[in-house]
Amino acid sequence: MAGDVVSGESHRTLSWIWYAVAKEGNKDQKLQEALRVEWCKAYSRSRRWREELVLVEEEMRRTIAYGVSAEQRWLARAEARTVMLGTSEAMSAEAAEGVRAYALEQADREQRTCERLRADWAPIRARGAQYLAGMDISGQGEIVVQVDRDSMRWAEALAYERDEIENDMYQ
Numbered sequence: 001m002a003g004d005v006v007s008g009e010s011h012r013t014l015s016w017i018w019y020a021v022a023k024e025g026n027k028d029q030k031l032q033e034a035l036r037v038e039w040c041k042a043y044s045r046s047r048r049w050r051e052e053l054v055l056v057e058e059e060m061r062r063t064i065a066y067g068v069s070a071e072q073r074w075l076a077r078a079e080a081r082t083v084m085l086g087t088s089e090a091m092s093a094e095a096a097e098g099v100r101a102y103a104l105e106q107a108d109r110e111q112r113t114c115e116r117l118r119a120d121w122a123p124i125r126a127r128g129a130q131y132l133a134g135m136d137i138s139g140q141g142e143i144v145v146q147v148d149r150d151s152m153r154w155a156e157a158l159a160y161e162r163d164e165i166e167n168d169m170y171q
Contacts, residue, residue: 050131050132053128053131053132054132056128057125057128057129057132060117060121060124060125063117064114064117064118064121067110067111067113067114067117068110068114070110071107071110071111071114072107074103074104074106074107074110075103075104075107077099077103078099078100078103078104078107079100081096081099081100081103082096120145120146121145123143124143124145127140127143
C-alpha cells in the first residue's frame with residue numbers, strides 16, 4: 001500500500017508513517033499512534049512557519065516600498081508649494097527655500113532608511129527565499145543584524161510615554 005495516492009491529493013504521496021501497521025493490542029500500536037500525532041503536530045508547525053515566513057517577507061517588501069513612495073512624495077512637495085498654508089498669499093523666497101529644504105531633508109531621510117533596511121534585511125530575505133525554494137538551510141548559521149542603539153532607545157521612550165498616557169487615563 002506504500003506510495004498510494006490519496007483522493008484529492010493527486011500530486012502527493014502520504015508519508016510512510018501512515019502505512020506502518022501495528023498488531024492489535026500491542027504496545028507498538030500505541031507507539032504508532034503517538035508517532036502519527038507527533039508527525040501531525042510537526043507538519044502543522046512547519047506549515048505555520050512557512051506561512052509566517054511569507055508574511056514577514058511581504059511586510060519587509062512593503063516597508064521598503066512605502067519608504068520609496070514617501071521619498072517620492074517629499075520630493076514632489078519640495079517643488080509643489082508656492083503659497084502660504086491657509087492663505088492664497090504667495091510664499092516669500094526665504095519661506096519657499098525653507099519649505100524646499102525641509103522636504104528635501106525628509107526625502108533624504110526616507111532614502112537613507114530604505115537603503116539601511118535593504119542592507120540589513122538582505123541576508124534575512126535571501127535565507128527566507130532559499131527556505132521557500134525548498135533548499136536546506138540548516139547548516140548556514142545565524143544571521144546577526146546590528147541594532148541602532150539610539151533608535152532602540154527612542155522606541156523605548158515612545159513606548160514608555162504611551163504607557164504613561166494610558167496609565168493616566170485610568171487614574
